[in-house]
Structures are given as structure tokens and as C-alpha cells.
Amino acid sequence: MGTLENMKLLMKNFKNWLGIGLRIKFTQTKQLKVVLRSGENYVLWRNYILALLPLVKKGMIANYAITCLLEDKIPFGHDFVIIHGWIGENNKSNGDVIDVFLNEDYRFLDVKDRVVVDIGANIGDSAIYFALNGATKVISLEPYPYSFAFAVKNVKENNLDERILLLNAGYGRDGTELVNENLESNHSTALEPVENGRRIIIYSLKTLVEKFKLDGAVLKMDCEGCEYDLCNEDEEVLRRFSEVQIEYHYGVKGLVEKLRKSGFNVKHTKSRRIFYPGAEKPMMLGYIYAIKQRQQD
Known part of the structure; x- marks a missing residue:
């Protein structure tokens, strides 16, 4: 499992916590039998167990959290959001649902009564988050048809069709590209x-x-x-935005300088080195946060 905190959560919620933890840590077992402290038994895909832990950490009762996961529900505020396609059989996963709705990774952005441009919509989780936080309009770009189809379904399921405009498109230099329409893309799939x-x-x-x-x-x-294409944008274009949040994947070089030159106050998190099989080189991940400076009278 990797952390003492996760083992404590397993111990608190499952009778067979040790076996679950050892199998997840040291084997590639796809499905595991779990026995809740209440005595209920389930056979779950391992990705459901990993998704369950953040929910019980937030205070949800384990059997109720399992029901929510099986019904594609995620708690947000005093209600639930329905997100299809983020977790499924055979340990498929997509989207950043836990980080978006539970950890609120985009809470830095003040979207209330503003238009949001959402580059990298994936299955629509971030777009839905912005709309539920008061954005007047969310313009979302997702290049891959597989994830885009889930985004369309999720936006409709949450009755946000009028607030979220989904574009099956990518970001970069103006033009067109051919993409693999049969690829089962996920939140880590580059264009x-x-x-x-x-x-x-x-x-x-x-x-x-x-x-x-x-x-x-x-x-x-x-x-x-694709965030590094931002360095090719005119400074005047960037000034049309009041706030920017970027998840960078190969370090901050170029991005921070461009934003500061365009009149933003910028800060960023420390980079985390990640070795991802599909990446062309080791990733250096983190967030950049930028707020446009107020013009002096």
C-alpha cells in the first residue's frame, strides 16, 4: 500500500486488513475478497479498494462507500456527483476524480461567475467541478474520443449541458491532427x-x-x-485570463517566465520525479499557480 496511514485505514475498516494490504503491496492480484468490520463480504477489483480508502478517510462508512463506488457516485458538498468511466472492471481507471472532488486540487482557482477554459477535460470531472463551484461557462477541450464520450455522458448525467461546452479538440498551434479513435485513453494519455x-x-x-x-x-x-505550447502564445492573449493553474509534467522551465512576463504573480510546487512507462522521458510533475497583477492607476 505504501503508507502507514493506508494500513491504518485498512485495519479500521476490514477484518482481513493484513491480507488485503499484503496482496495489494506485493502481488498483482486483480480481485480481492474483503470482509468489513460489520461482517459484510465483497469481492472487489483492487482499484475499488484503493479508491475506497480516501472515502473512508473522509468519514464515509465503508459499506456505504462501496455502494457509492459501484454506482459511480462521488460525494461533493452535501450531495453526490455521478462520474462514469473513472473506475471499472479489470482495474480500469480514468480521470482524477479523487483529487478533483475530495482533495479539491483546483480550489486555488476562483471560478465563481467566470468563464473557465479547461484544457485536458478527460472524462469531464474538472469541468463539472468548476460548474458546481459557480462558473458561468466552462469551455472544455478533450482530444481523445474515448474519454470525450464519457465527458459528454457525465455532463448530461449531472444536468450541466447548458453550463459546459465540450469540444473534441486539442490544444497547441492552430490546425488539425489525426487521433486514434479506438484508443482507450486515460488521464495520463498525451496527445x-x-x-x-x-x-x-x-x-x-x-x-x-x-x-x-x-x-x-x-x-x-x-x-x-501540451502545456508548454503556452510559451508560444502572445502575452496579450495570456492577459485575457485572470487566473491560471497548470499541472506541469516536465518541469517549470519556460512556463513561469512566460507567465511573469505576461503580468502574472506566479508560484509553483516542488517538482515530483515520476517514471511513467508511456512518457518520452522521466516526468517532473507539479502545479503552477498564477494570478494576474492588478494594473496601477
Whole structure:
């Protein structure tokens, strides 16, 4: 499991906590039998158990948390959000649902009564979060048809069709790309053009600003490396945003300088080195937070 805290959560909620912890830590067992302290028995995919721990940490009773996971529900505020496609059989996982709704990784952004440009929409979790936090409009870009289809379903399921505009598109230099429409993309899938596939539009920020007449908007970026194309944007374009949050994947070089030069106060988290099999080089992950400086009278 990796942490003492997780083992304590297992011990508190499961009679067979030690066996669960050892199997998850040292084996590739796909399904595990779990026995709750209440005596109830379940056979769960290991990704359900890993998703369960943050829920019980937040105070949910284990059997109720399991029911929510099986019904694609995630608690948020005094209600639930329905997110399909983030967890499933055969240990499939997608989206950043725990970080978005439980840990609220985007709480830095003040989206109330603002338009949000959401680059890297994935299955729509962040877009739904922004809408539920008062954004007047969320313009979301997701290049891969597989994740995009879940985003469409999730937005509709949560009755947010009028607040969230989903675009099956990517970010970068203006143009088009062919993407693999059969790829079961996830939240870590970078945009990789292919020779044969579905043609999607690639939008620059300049084009998005002009197309949607943006001014004082909020920008969120989590697109597995495409964030560095922001360095090619005009400073005047970036000034049309009031706040920016970027998950960077290969260090902050270029991004921080560009934002500061464009008139933002910028801070960032310390980089975490991650070795991801699909990445072209070791990742250096973290967040950049930027707020536009007020103009002096």
C-alpha cells in the first residue's frame, strides 16, 4: 500500500486488513475478497479498494462507500456527483476524480461567475467541478474520443449541458491532427498524432480567446505535456485570463517566465520525479499557480 496511514485505514475498516494490504503491496492480484468490520463480504477489483480508502478517510462508512463506488457516485458538498468511466472492471481507471472532488486540487482557482477554459477535460470531472463551484461557462477541450464520450455522458448525467461546452479538440498551434479513435485513453494519455484516425481541431489560446470573446477568464491546463505550447502564445492573449493553474509534467522551465512576463504573480510546487512507462522521458510533475497583477492607476 505504501503508507502507514493506508494500513491504518485498512485495519479500521476490514477484518482481513493484513491480507488485503499484503496482496495489494506485493502481488498483482486483480480481485480481492474483503470482509468489513460489520461482517459484510465483497469481492472487489483492487482499484475499488484503493479508491475506497480516501472515502473512508473522509468519514464515509465503508459499506456505504462501496455502494457509492459501484454506482459511480462521488460525494461533493452535501450531495453526490455521478462520474462514469473513472473506475471499472479489470482495474480500469480514468480521470482524477479523487483529487478533483475530495482533495479539491483546483480550489486555488476562483471560478465563481467566470468563464473557465479547461484544457485536458478527460472524462469531464474538472469541468463539472468548476460548474458546481459557480462558473458561468466552462469551455472544455478533450482530444481523445474515448474519454470525450464519457465527458459528454457525465455532463448530461449531472444536468450541466447548458453550463459546459465540450469540444473534441486539442490544444497547441492552430490546425488539425489525426487521433486514434479506438484508443482507450486515460488521464495520463498525451496527445499523439497517428497516420489514420479521427481528425480533430487543435486550438491555440489566441483562437479560443477570439472565438469566445474571453476577458477575465480562468485557465486550467492538465494535458500531459501540451502545456508548454503556452510559451508560444502572445502575452496579450495570456492577459485575457485572470487566473491560471497548470499541472506541469516536465518541469517549470519556460512556463513561469512566460507567465511573469505576461503580468502574472506566479508560484509553483516542488517538482515530483515520476517514471511513467508511456512518457518520452522521466516526468517532473507539479502545479503552477498564477494570478494576474492588478494594473496601477
